[in-house]
Amino acid sequence: MATKYTTPHEVxxxxxxxxxxxxxxxxxxxxxQVSEEQSNQLNRGADFVQQFGLTWIVTNYQLFMQRxxxxxxxxxxxxxxQEYNKYFCYRHFWITTQAGEELVRIETIFALMNVExxxxxxxxxxxxxxxxxxxxxxxxxxxxxxxxxNGTSLPFRVRFYDIDxxxxxxxxxxxxxxxxxxxxxxxxxxxxxxxxxxxxxxxEYGNEIDSHYEIIQAETLQxxxxxxxxxxxxxxxxxxxxxxx
Amino acid sequence: MATKYTTPHEVxxxxxxxxxxxxxxxxxxxxxQVSEEQSNQLNRGADFVQQFGLTWIVTNYQLFMQRxxxxxxxxxxxxxxQEYNKYFCYRHFWITTQAGEELVRIETIFALMNVExxxxxxxxxxxxxxxxxxxxxxxxxxxxxxxxxNGTSLPFRVRFYDIDxxxxxxxxxxxxxxxxxxxxxxxxxxxxxxxxxxxxxxxEYGNEIDSHYEIIQAETLQxxxxxxxxxxxxxxxxxxxxxxx
Numbered sequence: 001m002a003t004k005y006t007t008p009h010e011v012x013x014x015x016x017x018x019x020x021x022x023x024x025x026x027x028x029x030x031x032x033q034v035s036e037e038q039s040n041q042l043n044r045g046a047d048f049v050q051q052f053g054l055t056w057i058v059t060n061y062q063l064f065m066q067r068x069x070x071x072x073x074x075x076x077x078x079x080x081x082q083e084y085n086k087y088f089c090y091r092h093f094w095i096t097t098q099a100g101e102e103l104v105r106i107e108t109i110f111a112l113m114n115v116e117x118x119x120x121x122x123x124x125x126x127x128x129x130x131x132x133x134x135x136x137x138x139x140x141x142x143x144x145x146x147x148x149x150n151g152t153s154l155p156f157r158v159r160f161y162d163i164d165x166x167x168x169x170x171x172x173x174x175x176x177x178x179x180x181x182x183x184x185x186x187x188x189x190x191x192x193x194x195x196x197x198x199x200x201x202x203x204e205y206g207n208e209i210d211s212h213y214e215i216i217q218a219e220t221l222q223x224x225x226x227x228x229x230x231x232x233x234x235x236x237x238x239x240x241x242x243x244x245x
Numbered sequence: 246m247a248t249k250y251t252t253p254h255e256v257x258x259x260x261x262x263x264x265x266x267x268x269x270x271x272x273x274x275x276x277x278q279v280s281e282e283q284s285n286q287l288n289r290g291a292d293f294v295q296q297f298g299l300t301w302i303v304t305n306y307q308l309f310m311q312r313x314x315x316x317x318x319x320x321x322x323x324x325x326x327q328e329y330n331k332y333f334c335y336r337h338f339w340i341t342t343q344a345g346e347e348l349v350r351i352e353t354i355f356a357l358m359n360v361e362x363x364x365x366x367x368x369x370x371x372x373x374x375x376x377x378x379x380x381x382x383x384x385x386x387x388x389x390x391x392x393x394x395n396g397t398s399l400p401f402r403v404r405f406y407d408i409d410x411x412x413x414x415x416x417x418x419x420x421x422x423x424x425x426x427x428x429x430x431x432x433x434x435x436x437x438x439x440x441x442x443x444x445x446x447x448x449e450y451g452n453e454i455d456s457h458y459e460i461i462q463a464e465t466l467q468x469x470x471x472x473x474x475x476x477x478x479x480x481x482x483x484x485x486x487x488x489x490x
Contacts, residue, residue, distance in 0.1 A: 013281065014274035014415065018408050025406065029259035036258065071410065154402075159425045160432050161270065163263050165316065170259065180404045184450055187405050205429055 002133040005038035006078040009095075011069045019188060019244070021068035024179065024195070025172035028061070031093045031106055032171070034077045042130040053114055054121050058171055059088075060109040060142050063195040067103050069095060075103065081131035083140075086122050087111060089133070090140060109142075118202075142196055145236045148226045151214040154181045158207045169203045174235050177211040178225040190221065190241040197237035203227065209234065247378040250283035251323040256314045264433060264489070266313035269424065269440070270417035273306065276338045276351055277416070279322045287375040298359055299366055303416055304333075305354040305387050308440040312348050314340060320348065326376035328385075331367050332356055334378070335385060354385075363447075387441055390481045393471045396459040399426045403452045414448045419480050422456040423470040435466065435486040442482035448472065454479065 015026040039045050049055060069075045078094045093106040112121045156177050164170040174197070179187065203209055209227050216222040220240045227235040260271040284290050294300060314320045323339045338351040357366045401422050409415040419442070424432065448454055454472050461467040465485045472480040 012274075012278045013410055014278060014417065016410060017406055018410060018412060020410050023406055029257075033257045033259060157399075159421070160427075160429055161262055161268055161421050161425060165258055165261060165263060165265050167263060172259065176404070176406050180406060182405075184405060 002080050002082060003038070003042070003131055004078055004080045005034065005041065006076055007034055007037060009075050009077050011071055011073045011075060013071045016071040017187070018184075019068075019191075020071050021191075022070075023176070024063070024192065025175040027069070027095070027104065028106075028172045028175060029170070030077060031079070031095075031108075032058070034093070035079045035091060038079055038131075044127060044130055049112070049127060050115070052112075052121075052124055052127065053116060054112045054124075054127075055115050055166060056110055057113045057199075058108050058110055059199050061171075061195070061197045062107040062142050063192070064105040064107075065103070065191070065193050065195075066101075068191065069103055074098060081128075081133040083134045083136045084123055084128055085136050085139060087120055088139065089123060089128065107142075109140075142198070143238075145196055145198055145238050146224055147236075148212045148214045148224045151212040151224070151226070152181075153210040153212040153228075156180075156209050156211055158203060158205050158209070160205070163205050167205070169205070171199065174199070174203075174227055177209065177227060178213070178235075178237055178239075181211045181213050182215075182223060186215075189244055191244050192239050193220075193242045194240040195237060197235065199235050201232065201234045203229070203234050247325050247327060248283070248287070248376055249323055249325045250279065250286065251321055252279055252282060254279075254320050254322050256316055256318045256320060258316045261316040262432070263429075264313075264436075265316050266436075267315075268421070269308070269437065270420040272314070272340070272349065273351075273420060274415070274417045275322060276324070276340075276353075277303070279338065280324045280336060283324055283376075289372060289375055294357070294372060295360070297357075297366075297369055297372065298361060299357045299369075299372075300360050300411060301355055302358045302444075303353050303355055304444050306416075306440070306442045307352040307387050308437070308442075309350040309352075310348070310436070310438050310440075311346075313436065314348055319343060326373075326378040328379045328381045329368055329373055330381050330384060332365055333384065334368060334373065352387075354387075387443070388483075390441055390443055390483050391469055392481075393457045393459045393469045396457040396469070396471070397426075398455040398457040398473075401454050401456055403448060403450050403454070405450070408450050412450070414450070416444065419444070419448075419472055422454065422472060423458065423480075423482055423484075426456045426458050427460075427468060431460075434489055436489050437484050438465075438487045439485040440482060442480065444480050446477065446479045448474070448479050
């Protein structure tokens, strides 16, 4: 059974939006922080991984949201490296209440990238062993994300504070770019229940991206998203929404 | 002697910029959070203040920065309501290391605003008494901020995630708008040592602001900043910089 790591997190007002619930961007940043804490505890922190000329990237997230954490609430963030194959590591996160109720489950696909070549690397046993996750041969894929067909878009310039210590645009920033375009009325009348997001290419400081979106009334209310520079897609997502109660 | 309140804060990677030190915006958000915690502890939280039809605003900040908190470091954030007069409350914050070394001192001027009329209100004794700060008659002013004379600017659209639970653009966002325009090279080669910022008017969701700035090589390296919409100034600041070691 793979090692689990749990840490409490007090949700502050500044981590929340006008609805008083946690910004998805912050939730993702906190989750990644917790996985870094686990890695440090297992002596597999960024420095260790860097000895191999590698760095972790996250290529996909699926979020299953029962309820978003609220300002003032203390939640527990648990992470576990579930399985891995030659190139991909499958890690889960759970955000739960003090009473153990699951609020959000986040499934992620991590990969290792060569810092110099920016190419994916196979996963060295020395890096992965301490997590005690199961080795599998299967490649797991999340559901395919449909393209934005009749979308509109808004431009976003990559800002200095969007880039993190690794000189990359932090993953969490893409969540803000995608959701902001939906506007105040939409974002105060709906809550996200499911999100599937896939990172294809790295956006860099100095880029200006277009955040394309399309609202689809299917069985559920859905929004489809693409972060593009010109015709090139850098990141794509599907979000399923519920009416806010 | 006015009541002091201290809380530890673990500086996470996502609170830091590419330099590995805490974003000023986050430092301000954390400070405000700590003052809210003190208010809650004294039963003078937002709900209590709202009974008077009022809400707190911060009109001025002065930051004295010896060294910015680093990712992974645990710092202590202390706050104390120092003095107040009819309209203004003077509150200090100190960010210190575990060993008690002062990293940052933040001086602030708070005022109470009527939620309906958006006008300033005098400070009711019922609200201020528990902080045990000293009543003074003098109005304290921070140094005058010189205008931007030969500046350049970049536009910023107010985004959904820039507004907080009070429907305002969070104060911390202005810090990002002001500093982002200085660019990667400047912001990775210099560290702020002093900042004096004054909030004149509220920017609202849907606005597009221009972040004007000018670099002045005086006795110290200074940058002057103005957030404007058209000819109207909403916020102004002076920052003094040192070469990054």
